[in-house]
Amino acid sequence: MKRSPVKSVAIIGAGASGAAAAAALAAEDYFDRIRVFERRETPGGTWWVLARSQLPPPLRDLGTHTYSVSNVRIYDPDPGPGPKLTPGADPPETDPPLKIPDGPLPRTTAPSTQERFDRTPIYDTLTTNVPDIAMCFSDCRFPYGPFPPHWVPRHYIESYFSLHRADGLLALSTTLEDLSRIPGSQRWKLTLRRRDSVRHVDMWWEEEFDAVILANGHYSVPFVPKVDGLEEYIRLFPGRVSHSKAFRNALPYHNKKVVVVGNSASGHDVAAALVGAVKGPVYQSRRSRNRFEGDKPPPEVEWKPIIKAFLRSGDILFADGSVLSDVDSVIYCTGYKASFPFWNERANGGSIWDYTQNRLVGSYWHTFFRDFPTLGAIGVPRVLTFRSFEYQAIALARLFAGRNALPLPSRQEQIRWEQERWKLVSSEHRKFHDIIWDNGETMDWLRGLYDFAGLPTLKGHGRFPPVLSDETRWAIEHLRKYEEPGKDDVEEGDWTVVDSRTGRDSLFFI
Structure with missing residues (x-):
């Protein structure tokens, strides 16, 4: 050869x-x-990685727990001032x-x-x-x-x-x-x-x-979507808007009024981390229900629709016409x-x-x-x-x-694969990769x-x-760190065995 x-x-x-x-x-x-x-x-x-965390003693005393999503790398206890946020901008x-x-x-x-x-x-x-x-x-x-x-x-x-x-x-x-x-x-x-x-x-x-x-x-590189008035809001109220990349724990938000934007894995988990530490409920802005949620919000969480506009007064206008005033922090959990x-x-x-x-x-x-x-x-x-x-x-x-x-296939076959892949994922409303x-x-x-x-x-x-053995494939389909509402599950110490037959994607947590 x-x-x-x-x-x-x-x-x-x-x-x-x-x-x-x-x-x-x-x-x-x-x-x-x-x-x-x-x-x-x-x-x-x-x-x-999706993970459950034990909070430090000050927050444990508040009865708070978290289910945390993170890009796990070398641990930086100090997230710094946080990167500059440019709504709607790509890398x-x-x-x-x-x-x-x-x-x-x-x-x-x-x-x-x-x-x-x-x-x-x-x-x-x-x-x-x-x-x-x-x-x-x-x-x-x-x-x-x-x-x-x-x-x-x-x-x-x-x-x-x-x-x-x-x-x-x-x-x-x-x-x-x-x-x-x-x-x-x-x-x-x-x-x-x-x-x-x-x-x-x-x-x-x-x-x-x-x-x-x-x-x-x-x-x-964190992403924040473009929302009417958000750029000006960031300028008018420095430090009020952040991304979940800079989140470490609930201590900086103690007794503050906080809005969490997003209810995918990170939004769900940041909101859970703040429960019991913030002033009043955690306000969670969400576009639709996710698989972690039941029919109603958990205690001390109030669901809000998507944000329609950020106002110069500091108020936040939601899609249903409701307005939230005197907000101290807005945490965008909108991915990378x-x-x-x-x-x-x-x-x-x-x-x-x-x-x-x-x-x-x-x-x-x-x-x-x-x-x-x-x-x-x-x-x-x-x-x-x-x-x-x-x-x-x-x-x-x-x-x-x-x-x-x-x-490797010919160039034309590779082009055909890319085109057919894009057609498939577009029809199923999912990402290419x-x-x-x-x-x-x-x-x-x-x-x-x-x-x-x-x-x-x-x-x-x-x-x-x-090879992907029977044992490995069983673990992928059945073991979770925590249960999902509406799924049949059995608690096994710190983890859950779930009936995966009702799920569409056993790897949703990645």
Whole structure:
């Protein structure tokens, strides 16, 4: 078999996706150089997790409990002042590229002060809500489970690099600022920046690689929708409006009048965290009922419709004509948008993310790129977390090593897949990269990656694509950290066994 010309690979991000990629590439025993660039000071990564938290004593005394959603990464107890909120704006506006220094590199500059959204949104104390047998990598279980506290996965990812002898591949505190395809080739030039905390300067330099894997996650840049009067309201009342990314606990909101906007996972959980701490009920603005809710709001929560306008007086006008006055805080729990500020659109012929359709541009199987055969992405789909990263990582490692068991489809077939995928998800009113479990879509997707990768060599080079055992699939479908209203369930200590036959998507909590 003709081997691949790819001998060097850069991985962007040292979270769970990056760890899976590093392990898979190292196991091929083929590449001369593998580097993992992580902008934080340690591996840890970003993964979406639903969790229940125990509050610190002051709030426990108030009888408060929380069910918390967080992008769990390295814990930042101080969320800082919070990022500037620009209603309706997409990351190209809120998270623009950093200006590359003039002149030849390497060189040093004064430290950049531009917001890079690298602080984490972890609540004070969290435990995962995904059963550990399905959450962790196939070759190493969490130290304890089934729902360990948030620091366990963080240390687990750090240890996973060492387990696969990939910790020496890490380049920490290093941010990718520009990724450009080298003209006339399929190779890539990376412009990198590292903060020197001793000299208080930024160091800039360039490196070239044959291939790149994007494992940088997509839950860093908060999104706030455009609402009539909101921009002016933010200017008139500084600090009153925030995003759930800056939320840590209910202490700053004690005895205040608070509106929580959104009732998806984070909105539901922030509202629950505030119960008993705020003045009066928690006002929760919601567009529709979600699967966590019963027929009426829980005690000390008042449901409100969507916000129609923010008024100069400080009042908030809702869609039903009601008005709320004397509000102290508004917390937007409206999610995040993917951001690739390092992607050089001019050099690479266009953008990598379509913000109108909320998806990768020119992707195939949520992993490959038809216009960039030496580029891959891991961790974009909303699907099984760590375990699915393994399938993607092993498939890309085999591709770049030139010994994948099956070839990629033709360019026309990849275009057809993208078009048919968009038609399907549009008709079902779901996102392009949402992969459903209960209709068999997840198994079909993983099977495609499994068959594409094939087995390791007889000499043991390469990782085995993992299997989804009966035990793992049962846990996915039946174990929850907490019950859902209207579902048959049985309490088993700190977790619940649910009858999943009535659910449309057993992986809704990811």
